[in-house]
Amino acid sequence: MSRTSHSRAAKAFQEDRNNAVWHDETLWMVRQKRDKLSHNIPEWEDLRHTARDIKLYSTSHLPELIEEFEKNAKANGCYVHFAKDAKEYREIIENILKEHGAKKLVKSKSMLSEECELNEHLINHGIDVIETDLGERILQLMDAKPSHIVLPAIHIKRERVGKLFEEKLGTEENNYDPTYLTHQARKALRQDFLNADAGMTGANFAIAETGEVVVCTNEGNADMGMSCQNINITAFGIDKLVPSRESVGVFTRLLARSATGQPITTYTSHFGRPHEGGEQHFILVDNGRSEILGMEQHRKTLNCIRCGACMNTCPVYRRSGGYSYSYFIPGPIGINLGMLKDPRKFSGNVSGCTLCFSCSYVCPVMVDLGEQIYVWRQKLHDLGVANQEKKTMSDGMKFIMEKPKLFNSALKMAPMANHAPRFLLYNGLNKWGQDRELPRFANESFNSWWKRTHKNNK
Amino acid sequence: MKIGLFIPCYINAVYPNVGIACYELLKSFGYDVEYPLDQTCCGQPMANGGYEQDSRKLAERFEDLFSDYEYVVGPSASCVAFVRENYSRLLNHECKTEKSLYDITEFLYDIVKPESFPTPFPHKVSVHNSCHGVRELGLSAASELTVPYFNKIRSLLERVPEITVFEPTRIDECCGFGGLYSVEEPEISACMGRDKIGDHMHTGAEFITGADSSCLMHMQGVIDREKLPIQTIHFLEILTGQKI
Numbered sequence: 001m002s003r004t005s006h007s008r009a010a011k012a013f014q015e016d017r018n019n020a021v022w023h024d025e026t027l028w029m030v031r032q033k034r035d036k037l038s039h040n041i042p043e044w045e046d047l048r049h050t051a052r053d054i055k056l057y058s059t060s061h062l063p064e065l066i067e068e069f070e071k072n073a074k075a076n077g078c079y080v081h082f083a084k085d086a087k088e089y090r091e092i093i094e095n096i097l098k099e100h101g102a103k104k105l106v107k108s109k110s111m112l113s114e115e116c117e118l119n120e121h122l123i124n125h126g127i128d129v130i131e132t133d134l135g136e137r138i139l140q141l142m143d144a145k146p147s148h149i150v151l152p153a154i155h156i157k158r159e160r161v162g163k164l165f166e167e168k169l170g171t172e173e174n175n176y177d178p179t180y181l182t183h184q185a186r187k188a189l190r191q192d193f194l195n196a197d198a199g200m201t202g203a204n205f206a207i208a209e210t211g212e213v214v215v216c217t218n219e220g221n222a223d224m225g226m227s228c229q230n231i232n233i234t235a236f237g238i239d240k241l242v243p244s245r246e247s248v249g250v251f252t253r254l255l256a257r258s259a260t261g262q263p264i265t266t267y268t269s270h271f272g273r274p275h276e277g278g279e280q281h282f283i284l285v286d287n288g289r290s291e292i293l294g295m296e297q298h299r300k301t302l303n304c305i306r307c308g309a310c311m312n313t314c315p316v317y318r319r320s321g322g323y324s325y326s327y328f329i330p331g332p333i334g335i336n337l338g339m340l341k342d343p344r345k346f347s348g349n350v351s352g353c354t355l356c357f358s359c360s361y362v363c364p365v366m367v368d369l370g371e372q373i374y375v376w377r378q379k380l381h382d383l384g385v386a387n388q389e390k391k392t393m394s395d396g397m398k399f400i401m402e403k404p405k406l407f408n409s410a411l412k413m414a415p416m417a418n419h420a421p422r423f424l425l426y427n428g429l430n431k432w433g434q435d436r437e438l439p440r441f442a443n444e445s446f447n448s449w450w451k452r453t454h455k456n457n458k
Numbered sequence: 459m460k461i462g463l464f465i466p467c468y469i470n471a472v473y474p475n476v477g478i479a480c481y482e483l484l485k486s487f488g489y490d491v492e493y494p495l496d497q498t499c500c501g502q503p504m505a506n507g508g509y510e511q512d513s514r515k516l517a518e519r520f521e522d523l524f525s526d527y528e529y530v531v532g533p534s535a536s537c538v539a540f541v542r543e544n545y546s547r548l549l550n551h552e553c554k555t556e557k558s559l560y561d562i563t564e565f566l567y568d569i570v571k572p573e574s575f576p577t578p579f580p581h582k583v584s585v586h587n588s589c590h591g592v593r594e595l596g597l598s599a600a601s602e603l604t605v606p607y608f609n610k611i612r613s614l615l616e617r618v619p620e621i622t623v624f625e626p627t628r629i630d631e632c633c634g635f636g637g638l639y640s641v642e643e644p645e646i647s648a649c650m651g652r653d654k655i656g657d658h659m660h661t662g663a664e665f666i667t668g669a670d671s672s673c674l675m676h677m678q679g680v681i682d683r684e685k686l687p688i689q690t691i692h693f694l695e696i697l698t699g700q701k702i
Contacts, residue, residue, distance in 0.1 A: 004642065004643075006643070007642060007643045007645075007646075010643055010645060010646045011643075011645040011646075014645050014646065014649055020649075024653070028628070035601065035602075038604055039604050041604065042604070044604040045603060045604055045605070313602065315631055315632045315634065315650055316643070316646055316650075319646050319649055319650065319653075320646055350508075351639070351642045351643055352643065352646075353636075353639070354589070354632050354634060354635070354636030354639045354647075354650075355506055355589070355636060355637075355639075356589035356593070356631075356632035356636070357589060357590075357593040357594070358589070358593070358602060358630075358631075358632070360593075361593055361600050361602035361603060362602040374505075374506070377506070377507065377508035378505075378508055378509075378510050378511075380508050381508065381509065386508060387642065390507050390508065390509075390638055390642065391509065393507070393638065393641075394503070394504040394507055394508075394509040394512050394638075395512070397499065397503060397504055397512070398504060398509075398512040398513075398515075398516075400498070401467065401498040401499040401501070401516055402498075402515050402516065402519075404495075404496035404497075404498055407467070407498045408496075411470060411471050414471055431640075431641040431642075431644040432640060432641055432644070432679070434644050434645075434648070435644065435645070435648035435651075435680065435683060436648060436651070436676070436679030436680050436682075436683050437678075437679045437682035437683045438679065439468075439472045439675050439678070439679065440472070441471050441472055442471065442472060442473070442474045442475075444474060445470050445471055445474055446465050446469065446470040446474035446477040446478065447465075447470055447495070449474055449477075449478060450493050450495070451495075454493070
């Protein structure tokens with residue numbers, strides 16, 4: 001069977017068996033931590049429903065919320081910009097930095113900046129960009145991309161980090177102690193925080209009623225970047241808007257528990273005003289989001305709070321790794337977001353799902369992830385990207401199953417396959433037989449048994 | 459009261475014993491069971507593969523065959539879930555069978571409510587909580603939700619004398635079958651199967667049992683290839699005391 005991009009990459013990931021086992025177990029551990037905490041909250045399911053309702057309210061009242069946010073942010077002395085796409089987003093940031101002659105930007109983790117390819121753009125325009133989230137910094141030094149949205153470097157073992165730091169930060173040889181390595185990264189980053197010209201962060205939530213944003217980190221790097229610099233930029237998708245501080249309380253209870261199995265992130269910071277003499281810029285980015293709002297079957301993807309729980313629970317993601325997906329966001333939510341971004345380009349991910357629906361059940365904001373993947377599968381044919389052999393198999397099944405007489409004679413013939421020579425059954429064409437024995441047909445089907453034992457019945 | 463017996467295609471061809479067990483159980487509780495001939499497939503394999511339009515005619519025929527029965531009962535959680543979740547939408551009208559159709563597990567647990575089963579099964583079994591059984595039919599408490607523990611299959615099995623029932627550590631993780639997924643991503647599918655069987659074996663069980671023959675078929679394929687010291691058995695075969 002011709003392979004999808006995901007299937008090929010998944011196969012390759014499995015070739016390093018030990019690493020694949022380690023990847024699966026590491027992320028399963030996170031899922032278990034999440035279970036332990038969520039099961040301790042009796043009102044967890046109510047929280048999920050409330051969170052979903054707030055999100056659905058917010059995304060269906062975006063114009064009002066955006067207007068309210070803008071009014072309040074401006075009243076707080078902040079600048080508010082709007083970017084309709086990635087290009088505008090990049091240019092707004094570039095212009096702010098150029099206006100102030102900024103040469104170095106310290107940045108806390110933002111998947112939006114990955115989505116809009118900000119770093120490459122700024123670096124090409126002579127601006128030094130430093131990622132300050134430890135995982136992101138490791139990846140930046142390796143010139144690699146995140147393989148998970150919350151645990152971006154989860155696929156990298158500490159020995160590799162030690163080697164990398166030896167080379168890039170001049171740390172001790174063969175010292176892979178996580179505490180040591182973290183301290184070294186911290187020491188180096190401290191210099192970047194002190195010497196940068198501007199600080200930037202994404203946002204977990206943007207609150208309309210107060211015109212402020214909320215950023216959750218475990219390392220305090222967003223706070224460092226935003227506090228040490230006078231020029232602050234916060235950019236976020238319009239799907240991050242929520243009505244009130246009170247509603248944020250619902251999400252913060254769900255977010256860290258779902259993401260990493262922590263009761264709350266170490267830092268939940270609200271940024272709403274510029275420093276004295278400084279500037280706070282907010283950039284509200286559409287980049288395709290309002291289009292998703294118009295798609296009834298897929299609208300709920302905008303509920304996503306980017307916790308990554310769907311990745312940790314996905315049995316396919318855990319065994320195929322983040323890079324097996326061709327879209328920059330992997331896992332169940334990534335399959336869906338990729339299809340929304342460019343269905344032809346990213347259709348190779350749609351095979352990476354057994355439709356087990358664990359993602360839909362784990363999702364704290366009740367995005368129907370598995371159900372949406374099912375819907376995308378139905379569209380592949382019309383998009384011209386369906387697997388031809390799968391279509392042939394489906395056609396064959398339809399042909400037989402629609403004709404009970406044919407089906408019944410097939411049932412009678414089928415046991416002959418049990419005696420077919422092995423090379424006929426097990427060869428390159430039979431993907432089932434690659435790692436599994438074929439089921440054996442019964443000598444007497446249920447139909448035949450029924451007819452034999454119920455001769456006088458119909 | 460007449461029950462229409464729904465026997466999915468692969469049970470018809472590969473696991474007729476499961477169908478017979480389903481029929482005999484229903485008979486043993488005094489129900490009048492009819493098997494409308496000319497059943498084939500519910501259409502799930504095509505639909506999950508992305509060709510749900512290929513199952514429309516099958517949905518129409520299913521509705522024709524079964525709409526007159528007060529209850530329709532079938533021994534496959536996944537197929538039952540497919541009919542219930544999709545037929546009305548596929549046919550653009552409300553289907554009677556969406557409401558009358560039960561998986562045998564639900565039917566036994568919620569409607570028949572037998573106190574015990576007569577034949578002892580002096581073995582250790584590990585329950586395979588299949589994805590569609592758990593998350594579409596609610597046969598057990600999904601591990602992702604914070605709901606009190608329950609498991610209808612386990613509860614029924616525990617009414618069999620001399621049985622010991624376990625559940626794996628990753629209590630309801632997918633076994634990797636997924637219909638056409640098993641051939642579209644064969645490496646991950648088989649890997650999930652091996653992992654799942656390992657988890658079942660770790661309980662010390664001699665049998666993997668459950669309400670979905672499709673998962674069991676996939677796992678048995680791996681067991682046979684790897685020559686693992688465990689085997690699969692549908693839980694109805696245990697409840698009816700079929701010879702192993």
